[in-house]
Every structure is written in structure tokens, then in C-alpha cells.
Amino acid sequence: MKAIQKKQIVKQSPWQKLRSFTDARIALGRAGSSVPTAELLKFQLAHAQAIDAVHSQLPINQLAQSLPLPSLKLQSQAIDRMQYLQRPDLGRRLSETSYQQLVDYRMQADCQYDLVIAICDGLSAAAIEHHAAKFIRAFLTSQPPSSQLKFAPIAIVEQGRVAAGDDVCEALKAKAVLLLVGERPGLSSPDSLGLYLTWQAKRGCKDAFRNCISNVRPAGLSYQEAADKAWYLLAEAKKLGTSGVAVKDRTSVAQQDSLDGQKSQSFLSNNTERGS
Amino acid sequence: MSKIYKQQIGSRTYQFDNLAEVMAKATPLRSGDQLAGLAAETAEERVVAQMVLAEIPLNTFLTEALIPYEQDEVTRLIIDSHDAHAFAPIAHLTVGDFRNWLLSEEADEDALTHIRAGVTPEMAAAVSKIMRNQDLILVAKKCRVITKFRNTIGLQNRLSTRLQPNHPTDALNGIAASILDGLMFGNGDAVIGINPATDNVPQAIKLMQLMDDLIQRYQIPTQSCVLTHVTNTIEAIEQGAPVDLIFQSIAGTQAANDSFGINLNILHEAYQAGLSLNRGTQGNNLMYFETGQGSALSADAHHGLDQQTCEARAYAVARHFNPLLVNTVVGFIGPEYLFDGKQIMRAGLEDHFCAKLLGLPMGCDICYTNHAYADQNDMDTLLTLLGVAGCSFIMGIPGSDDIMLNYQTTSFHDALYARKVLGLQPAPEFEQWLTDFEIFQDVPAVKLNDSMAKPFLNLVNNI
Numbered sequence: 001m002k003a004i005q006k007k008q009i010v011k012q013s014p015w016q017k018l019r020s021f022t023d024a025r026i027a028l029g030r031a032g033s034s035v036p037t038a039e040l041l042k043f044q045l046a047h048a049q050a051i052d053a054v055h056s057q058l059p060i061n062q063l064a065q066s067l068p069l070p071s072l073k074l075q076s077q078a079i080d081r082m083q084y085l086q087r088p089d090l091g092r093r094l095s096e097t098s099y100q101q102l103v104d105y106r107m108q109a110d111c112q113y114d115l116v117i118a119i120c121d122g123l124s125a126a127a128i129e130h131h132a133a134k135f136i137r138a139f140l141t142s143q144p145p146s147s148q149l150k151f152a153p154i155a156i157v158e159q160g161r162v163a164a165g166d167d168v169c170e171a172l173k174a175k176a177v178l179l180l181v182g183e184r185p186g187l188s189s190p191d192s193l194g195l196y197l198t199w200q201a202k203r204g205c206k207d208a209f210r211n212c213i214s215n216v217r218p219a220g221l222s223y224q225e226a227a228d229k230a231w232y233l234l235a236e237a238k239k240l241g242t243s244g245v246a247v248k249d250r251t252s253v254a255q256q257d258s259l260d261g262q263k264s265q266s267f268l269s270n271n272t273e274r275g276s
Numbered sequence: 277m278s279k280i281y282k283q284q285i286g287s288r289t290y291q292f293d294n295l296a297e298v299m300a301k302a303t304p305l306r307s308g309d310q311l312a313g314l315a316a317e318t319a320e321e322r323v324v325a326q327m328v329l330a331e332i333p334l335n336t337f338l339t340e341a342l343i344p345y346e347q348d349e350v351t352r353l354i355i356d357s358h359d360a361h362a363f364a365p366i367a368h369l370t371v372g373d374f375r376n377w378l379l380s381e382e383a384d385e386d387a388l389t390h391i392r393a394g395v396t397p398e399m400a401a402a403v404s405k406i407m408r409n410q411d412l413i414l415v416a417k418k419c420r421v422i423t424k425f426r427n428t429i430g431l432q433n434r435l436s437t438r439l440q441p442n443h444p445t446d447a448l449n450g451i452a453a454s455i456l457d458g459l460m461f462g463n464g465d466a467v468i469g470i471n472p473a474t475d476n477v478p479q480a481i482k483l484m485q486l487m488d489d490l491i492q493r494y495q496i497p498t499q500s501c502v503l504t505h506v507t508n509t510i511e512a513i514e515q516g517a518p519v520d521l522i523f524q525s526i527a528g529t530q531a532a533n534d535s536f537g538i539n540l541n542i543l544h545e546a547y548q549a550g551l552s553l554n555r556g557t558q559g560n561n562l563m564y565f566e567t568g569q570g571s572a573l574s575a576d577a578h579h580g581l582d583q584q585t586c587e588a589r590a591y592a593v594a595r596h597f598n599p600l601l602v603n604t605v606v607g608f609i610g611p612e613y614l615f616d617g618k619q620i621m622r623a624g625l626e627d628h629f630c631a632k633l634l635g636l637p638m639g640c641d642i643c644y645t646n647h648a649y650a651d652q653n654d655m656d657t658l659l660t661l662l663g664v665a666g667c668s669f670i671m672g673i674p675g676s677d678d679i680m681l682n683y684q685t686t687s688f689h690d691a692l693y694a695r696k697v698l699g700l701q702p703a704p705e706f707e708q709w710l711t712d713f714e715i716f717q718d719v720p721a722v723k724l725n726d727s728m729a730k731p732f733l734n735l736v737n738n739i
Contacts, residue, residue: 025675
């Protein structure tokens, strides 16, 4: 048997050019009919990063120091990550101690909060670590001059899901909660931040009463765009006295219009005769 | 009043208050039943429940509805469409007897086709609970379900693929790039099916036109689908859009279907609208349904039934509309319903078996999310097992990574692996097309051409 020609082992896909159209893993080439080594390992690395994101611990003291407002450290009823993953009901509630801690804080402070920002690690503590403080700074600096809100301290909830924000809002009797949560990591987005706005949130609130801003990260929706959207939704919610499906996100409609304005045909409709 | 079931094991007497409890506790362990508080509390209790279940006569499921007839249109559909004639040969069997018979040589392709309309979802679910993985594979392989639109799905030794070219903003060139990639790897005979990122009618129509143009221009013997809500598709049809398949997610209880915004009437209306277009060339199976264990519990609409029994009941809904394709999206829902690779694997085999026994063209989205305890190796195992079991189709996606839905499923390459090691081929019409367009040198040997087929190479060069 002759020495194997290294260059000929992997068959490249001749449609490399198409890679500029999508982040999907296209034109991977093939070893036999299987995925070549380099691409296989790229995938494994992305998956490893996503798994690590799910299991990463929130560096809670460091986070608290980086926030532009005072904060309180709280816990959900899920005691660890394993329980968090299997019992979504527990991640949706504050522990009795944490709930009481907020009630006590409110009694002592004795003031009416317009908005509480809550932070939950959710499914990606990495998302919180990378983006929470930066988003909150962008959010605070873009506060419209007309709305001088009274902010509650930021509630940091470990092992928390979106609905944990309802407990926070209820215990502090705040008018609204803006919850930051680490979204379920995708292979290409292990640290995507989600925002949920709920007006007068209470335990047992239905998801239909929330407005969601998704995919906040440098490669997705920028901090500034997300902050503008959040202020818009907050103003609308205040006007209507409710949040969720009743609040129409016109900023999304505008985005959709620009999508609709994009080319309505793909390269597949090009004439293959011309110049071929 | 439903019966109380008791069983003595040593000094301990186990009691199950009703049929639903026997079913739930007999179910192999999974996190969703634990979350619902329905799972057996000990390993022993689980097997005792299986022993009790094995003694229950099949006809019990006809007289003891797990969700009351008056409360649930899926129950009414199951009971009202039951075929007593088809049931007759197995009417006197217990669940345990039924397993034995299914495994016997007597239960061949013809016999299994004959009894199909006499088997209810609950009977299928019950027997699956006392079957090992190899039983689920062996019996499913004997079931033959063939459906047709522009090609033929489900023939022996064939494995089809849904080409899933999703893009996070529905960019047409991005979707087109993934479609072309899939076709060049010989995927897409079950359907080219897009989950739209923006879920509205104008967007759906744009995507339908993109796929229809491609299918017409290159005479590809396949069908297209935009996986939008069924009411959107009805509207698209009214606006004259080129709709091949009509998609909908379905579940096994009326309340869960309510949460999806559908019922049997809406599905019927959609089915009729699809038939009126008469776009199939080989046949007119045109519905495409997706299901998955846990959807009823997640909608708080499970009526105290275990998630696998709820899932099997969804197949009664599917069966009513003669679908071209049905698939369980087995690992998509997350670890609170199916915790790890082992639970996902078991559920995939159960869903495939139950659906095939009931006569559905069953495929599987062999998949997982990044917060489940599963990885690509688990998917390889399930893919191999389902390939052996005669699964009708799987998903094909660039490099296993869905960049819109953020989960991992089988890749274009994975489909070629399964075809290669198990000697499987795509639908015959599609096989011919792959040969005619010189995409493959040899389809049965899974040998691709090194150079890109001329018409497609021209397309790429002209960009």
C-alpha cells in the first residue's frame, strides 16, 4: 500500500462561498461521508462551552460589586443545579428566607418602588456574568428625563427562573419588575441574556403578562437597543397599567418592516445560463 | 367507579387506585412523571405495577376511559373510531399476552396491518411499558406504513430525511444556502421544512415560494412545508400560496391542544383546504404533525396521566388525518421531562413503536438541548437503534446545529452514516433524482460525487 496523500483524505465542499450567507454549519466537507476531524472538534468545543455555561456558578460577590445600584443576594427554592434542572417549580419561587428578607427590607426602607431589577442565573450564569452589569448601566443612562423612577435595590436570585421575579416584585411591592436571566445556551450563543418585563408581578403570574426581549449580547441585540426597547415597553406598560400581550412592541414591528424590505428572492432564483 | 388494583409481593401489598395510576407507575423512569408526582416511588413498585398491567385485559381500555368521554374530544375520537372487527382477533388478550403475540412470528406485517384500527393509543402505550428496548425495535420493524405525496415514504430499507434549513432571521439566502447544502448531501426526501423565525402569514408565503420555485425548477421529487400555525397555513392557502404539506404540533388531550390553539375541527378544515389544492403527484397524504412527550404536562393539561400515555393519545389525532409524516421531537422539551440520554433514547423508541403500531408514518427528531444530560454520542446510539427499527425519517440539518431553535439534532452527515451502516436508501423517486443530477455516484453505496453537480455549481459560481 502506498503512502496516503494527506490532501485527498478530506473532500472539500465546492460551495464554500455560501458560508457568507449563514452561520449554519454548511459546506463542512466530508471524510468518507462523515464530518471531518477539524469540524467535529469545533462542534465539540461549542457544545462543551454550552454545557459549562449551564453549570457555571454565578460569581455573586463580584457581580454585586460591578452593579451601579445596591443589591440583595437571594435564593430560589431549588437548592442546587441538579434540582434546578429537574424541578422548574422550585426555581420559580424565592426561598422563604429570601422572601422574608425582601419584606423586612421594604418595611425598614418604607418607600414606594417604581421598578425593581432582578437578576437570575437561569440556564447561563455566563450570560449574567458577561452582560448584566453592562446592560444595567446602559439602561440607567438611557432613562428618559421625564421618568425619574425610584429604583429598588437589585435582587440577585441564585438558581432562579423567570417567575422568581414575581416573588421579588410582590415582596417589595414594586410597580414593575425587569428581570434579567441567562437564556438556554445555544451552540453559537452560550451567553445570551433575556429580559422580561412584568407590570405589578405577583406569584402565579401567567407568562402572557410578560414582555420579553431576547438574545441580548454583542453578537445579538446590543445593550443600547435592549435598553431602549425596555424603556419603551415600560412606558407602554405604565400607560396601560398592564404588561404582556396587551402591550404591542412597535419597535419589533419596525424591525420586521426592515426585514420585509430585504431581497424577496434568494440566489436560488438566479439564472444559471447567464455567464456559466 | 374504576377498579382498584392490588398486588401482594412478599409481605407487602401494593395498591393502585385506578388504571391511570397503574399505567403511570408502570412507566420506565423519567423526570417528567416525577415532576408531575406520578412516577413509581421505588424500583419495586414500578415492576409491581408492570406485573399488574400485564394482567389487565386489552378490552378494559375500551370501557375505562383514562380521560372521561364527556370531557375530552380526543377520548371521543379514540372510542368512536375504534374498529371492533380489526380488534376481534386480539380482543381476548391481556396486555402481557399482547406483548407475547406481537413478538411472535404470527404477528407479521399483514397481521399487524389488520389489527391496526383495533388498537387504541392506550393499548399501545400499555404494552410498550412492559417491553424492553429490543422488543420496541423488533415489533416496530415489522410494521409497514407507506405514505405518498410527491414520493413514497416508508418502504422497506428506506430512511428519509427532513431537510431543516432554519435561519435566525429567515434571511432567504441563508435558508437557501442550507437547503442547497442538504441537497448536495442527499437529504430532503421526506420534506424540506422550515421553522420560521418570524411567525406570520406574509413571511410564511415568502418561504413557501422560495421552496416551491426550487422544487419546480429542478424537478425535485419532494415536498415543502413551513412549520407555522395551522391557521396561518389556511390563510396562506386562501391567498393562493403554493402549500404542499400542512404542519401542526399536536398533543394527546383536548386541553393541551387548546393551549396550541387547535382542535379537531380546525385540523379538519386545514386538511380539507390542503386536499383542495391537489398538489400531490404520487398520493395525497399531506398533513405533517409533530408531537413530544411532556407537552400535555407542560400545558398543565395531562389529567393525571403519565407523559407517554398522553403522547400515544396524540397519535389518535394524527391518524385521523392520514398524514404524510409524523415525528416526535423527543429531546427538545428539556431535562425536566426527559432528563438524560437514557431517558431520551427510551422515549424515542417508545414513541416510534406506538406510532408504527397505530399505523403512522413515524419519524423522529433525534435531539437534545444543552441543559439536558445528553450529547452527540447519545444521538448516534438512538439514530442507530431507530434506523434498525425502520424509522420512516429523521431530521437533517447542517452540522447538527440548529442556529434558530438553539438545539442539536441529526446532521446531513448523520443520515449518510445511518444509510451506510444499515444499508438504507432514500425514497426511490428521490434516489433516482440524486442519480440523474449526478449528486451521487452510487446511492445504495452512499458514494457522493467529488465535484458539484453542474447546474448547482453554476448557481454558486454566479453569485
